[in-house]
Amino acid sequence: MGQPWWQSAVVYQIYPRSFQDSDGDGIGDLQGIISRLDYLQELGVGAIWLSPVYRSPNADNGYDVADYEAINPEYGTMADMDALITAAKAHGIRVVMDLILNHTSDEHPWFVNAKADPAGATRDYYVWSDPVDGQAPNDLQSDFSGGSAWELDAASQQYFLHLFSAKQVDLNWQSPRLRHAVYRMINFWLAKGVAGFRLDVVDMLGKRPFQKQLVNGPHLHDYLHEMNRATWGDRDVLTVGEAWSASPVDALQYSDAAHQELSMIFQFGHLWADRQLGGPKWAVRPLNVGRLKAALYACQTTLATRGWNSLFWSNHDLPRAVSRFGAAGTWRVRSAQMLAITLHGLKGTPYVYQGEEIGMTDCPVSTIAAVNDVEARTIYRQLLAEGDAPTAALTKLNRFSRDNARTPMQWDGRANAGFTSGQPWLAVNANYPAINVATDRQASTSIFATYQRLIALRRANPVLQRGTFNELTAVPEPVFAYTRSWGRVCWLICTNFGAEPVTVTLPEQPTRLILSNYPDYPDGLGTVELRPYEAMIVALI
Template sequence: MTKHWWQSAVVYQIYPRSFQDSNGDGIGDLAGIISRLDYLQQLGVGAIWLSPVYQSPNADNGYDIADYQAINPEYGTMADMDRLIAEARQRGIRIVMDLVVNHTSDEHRWFVSAKQDRDAATRDYYVWADPVDGHEPNDLTSGFIGGSAWEYEPKTHQYFLHLFSKKQIDLNWQSPKLRQAVYDMMNFWIDKGIGGFRMDVIDMIAKEPLKKIQVNGPHLHEYLHEMNRRTWGDRDFLTVGEAWSAGPKDALQYSDAAHQELSMIFQFGHMWADRKVGGEKWETRPLDVGQLKQALYDDQTTLATSGWNSLFWNNHDLPRAVSRFGTTGPQRELSAKMLAITLHGLKGTPYLYQGEEIGMTDCPVTSIDQVDDVEARTIYRQLRERGDSAAQAMAKLNTFSRDNARTPMQWSPAANAGFTTGQPWLAVNPNYRTINVDAAVTTPGSLFYTYQRLIELRRTCPVLQTGRFYALANVPATVFAYTRTLGTTRWLICSNFTAAPTMVTLPAKTAKVIIANYPDAPTQLGTVQLRPYEAMILDITEE
C-alpha cells in the first residue's frame, strides 16, 4: 500500500465563525485562526479542515456558496487566506478546504444568469423541469425547510430544484460544462497549495430527481473518477466525502485506490447507536454500546486491506461527543479521554472537532429565539404544529441542534471565553469559566495532553497507522477490546464505556502502558476489573 501523509496525521476541524474573532465583530475570522496556529502546532495536528469561508449570504452558515473563488468579507480577504495557507505550512499543517459542489447559493452568478433565460450559458448548470398539470414535477421535499423541493421561476416558466433550502440550488452534474467549471475551480485552490478537500453531501451529486433518485445516482462513481483525474489525481492529496447514505462496502468503493476516486468518506453508521433507526432526527434512545462498537468494527474489517477509514465522534453537524457518548458530570474529562483513546486506536484518519480536545459540551437553550440553526428552527415549527409544547419541542431540539457544536471556542475564563471582544454571533456556553484552553494547557495530565499524546503516537507509530485490526471475542457489550498488529508489534486497546466497574479477560500476561486515563493502568493482565470509563493502549508484544 502506498503511504500517504494523511495516514499518519490527525485532522482538526475548524468552524471559522466560532473559532477566534480578531476584530471584535463577534464573528470568527481567518486572522483569528492564524493567531491560534501555534496552539494547533502544540497540539500536533497535521491538517486543518476549514468549514466554508467562501463568499456566501449565510442561509446555511456558508454551505450556500455564492462565489467559490472569493472569501466572505466577514472572514477576511483572499490575502488572509493565502497567509493562512502559508503560515500553516510553516508549522507543518495543511489546509483542507470544505467544498460544496452539490448546490450553490441562489446568489451565485451562475444561477442569477440561469434563471433569467432558458438560453443562458449556465442554464444547464442547474436542474430544471416543466410543470406537470400546472404543478411541481413530483413530490420531492426539501430537507431543511420542509415543503416541496421544487420552486417555480415565472420568468422561464420552469421549476428549479432545491433539496435543501430555497437559497441552496442543486447543481446538474449531468452537464459536462458544469463539471468542467467545478474542476477548474478546484484546481484554482489546489494551485494555491491546499492539502485537500472535504466534500459536502458528495453522495447526492449524481441525483436524478425526475426519477426520485436523490443519492447514489448511477453515474456517481463515474463523476468522482473523472474529478480525480481532472484535479488532484497526481498529488498526495486528502479527499474526504460526506456520505450519509454509505455503509462499509460503499466506503470501500469510494476509497479503494484502484478506483481512483476519494481518499476516504465520512460514513455515519455508528451515529445510529443512540437514535431510532428510520425515526425522526430527535428520537433518541439509550446508547447501545454494542451497536456502536459493531458499526465501528465493521468499518475496520471491511476496509482492512483496501480503502481507508475516517474516524470521528462529532463535527459541525453533530452533538458534542462527551455529551452524547460520555458524561458531563464529575467524570466528564475521564469519559472524554476514554472516547479519545477508543477512537484513536483504530485504523484510519482521526478527525478532531474544535473544542473536543478540551471536552467542550452541548449547550442546551430554553427558547427558540436562542437558536440559529436553520434546520432546528424548521423542526421546532413542525413540532409545535404537531402539538408539542414549546418546552417539549425545545427539549428535543437540545438533543440534536447543530448549534451544540457551533458555540464559540472556549479559550479562557475571560469575557466571552476569549473568543471575541464584541458580542458573539452565538452565545458562549456558560461553562467556559471552567472548561477552556487556558485551564487545559496549564493542567498536567488534562484531556488536551491525552489528545496531544495520541496525535504523536499516530504520527510516529506505524502500528497505529497501518497495523492489522483484530476484535477480541467474549468481552462485555459495553467494553471495546481490540488489537493492532504490525510485524511482531502488538498493541491492545481496551475501554469501558460505562460508569460501572466491568470485568474483562484480556490476552497476554504482562503489558507496557502506552497511554491510559488512569495513572495506574494494569500491567498484569488476564482477568481485570475496568474502572468507570477506564481506557488504555497497552503494548503486549511478546518478548
C-alpha cells in the first residue's frame, strides 16, 4: 500500500446541527451539507468529519446514540446519508463518521433490553454492580450530571455506570459480545462507503471503574488492535481517536502502523497552554506561547519517524480558535491567518473546524437561558452552589462553553446568517453581518483564501506531507519558527503570536516567498521584523 490518502489531505469537521438547514426547521441537516459541497470543494478539503447524525434523543446533541444504524430524523434519512456519501465522492471528498463507543443512550435497544431482562443477551453490554453496604460501589462522579456516576435500577436493584449524563450509559468493553456487536456496526458503515471514523473518548474504552481507572486500562490497546483486525485493518481509511489523557508517547502507541490500531489520535497537550493543568475547566490563565510551542513540538519530534500527528486548534467541544489563541478584535484576520499558517506547516493531518476558515469567533451570552450545552449548565449550577454570582459564573462559562463552537455557520448577511429560514436551534452570533463566508471570500487576502492556499500547498508538496521537522530555537518566545525539509527542498515557517513587532534572524537567506499574511514581506532579507500576528512560509533552498 502506498502513502495513505489522509497524509496529504485536510479534514473539515462539520457539526451537522449548525452547518446548513435545508428545510426551515432551524436544525442543520444532511441535504444542507449536500448543498454546500461546492463550497467545500472550492476550499479544497479531502474529507469531511461529521459529528454524530445517528438516531438520538439529544441529551448531548447526538453523543448519546439510540441506534448506530439509523439516521436521526432531524437530519434526514438513510437515503440522504447515502446521497451525501455519493455526492461527496463526486466532489473528491470523503466522509468520516463519528463513533461513540464508550456509551450509548439509555434509549438504545441494547440498554432497554438489558434493563428489562437481567439474564438477557445484552445485560453484559453495560457495567452493573450490586450495592455495597446499601450504596453505590464507589464515589465516581458524573461529568455532565453532577453527583454519582452510578444510577440505581429500581427493578433489578443493581447500579449501572454513567460517567457523563445519566442518559449516556457506559458500555462494558470487557464483554466479547459487546465488542463484536460494535465491529458488525462498523462494518455496516464501511460497506456504505464511509472513509473512516473519529472515535470519541477512545482512551476510556479499557476503563476499570471498580478500581477507579477511567482511562488507559490494561486492555485498551488489545481492544483497539482487535477492532482494527475485525474492521478497517485492510482498508485505506482514516481512524482518529479522541484521547484527552494521551501524551506524545501514548500517541505513538496508538498510531504506529506496526501496532495495527489507529491512524492517529487527537492529543490535547497544547490546550493546557492557557489552562491550569489539573484544575477546574474554568481556571484559565494568559496564553503561554512557550508552553504551546513545547507541546506541539513534542508531538512533532516523538512521532518524527513512526506514527502520525493530528493538527487542530478547535473542534465542537472547544472555544473558537481565533478567540482563544489569536485576537478576535482589530487583529482578527491577521491572527486567524497566523494560526492557520502555524498549524498547517507542521507534519500531520490538519483538521479545520467549520467557520475556522472565515475566522468565526466565540459567542458570549448574558443569561443561562441562552446556554444549550449540558456540561456548561451543570457547571453553572455548581459555580452558583460554590458562591459565584450569576454574572461571575457566566463570565467563566463564556470562556469555555461548548456552545461557542456550535453557533450556526455564518454564510452571509441575510437573516440568521443564511443558515436557516426558520428559528435556529441555537442563536446565531450577532457579528454575522460582518463575519460570514460571502464577505470573507470577496477579498483575495481573506482568511478563506489563506486556508485554501494552505490546503493546496499540502496536497501538492511532499515537503509539507512528509518533510522532516526541525525547531529553530534562537527566536523570541512569541515566535514559532521551524523548518520542513524533504530532499533538496527546505521551507521555513515563521509566525508571530503577539500584537507587538518582534525581530527574528533567519538561519539562511530565503530564496522565495511561499505564503504570507502581509502583502509586502521584504523578500531576501536575513533579518525580519515580524509585525503583529505576521506569518510566512519561505523557501530556504
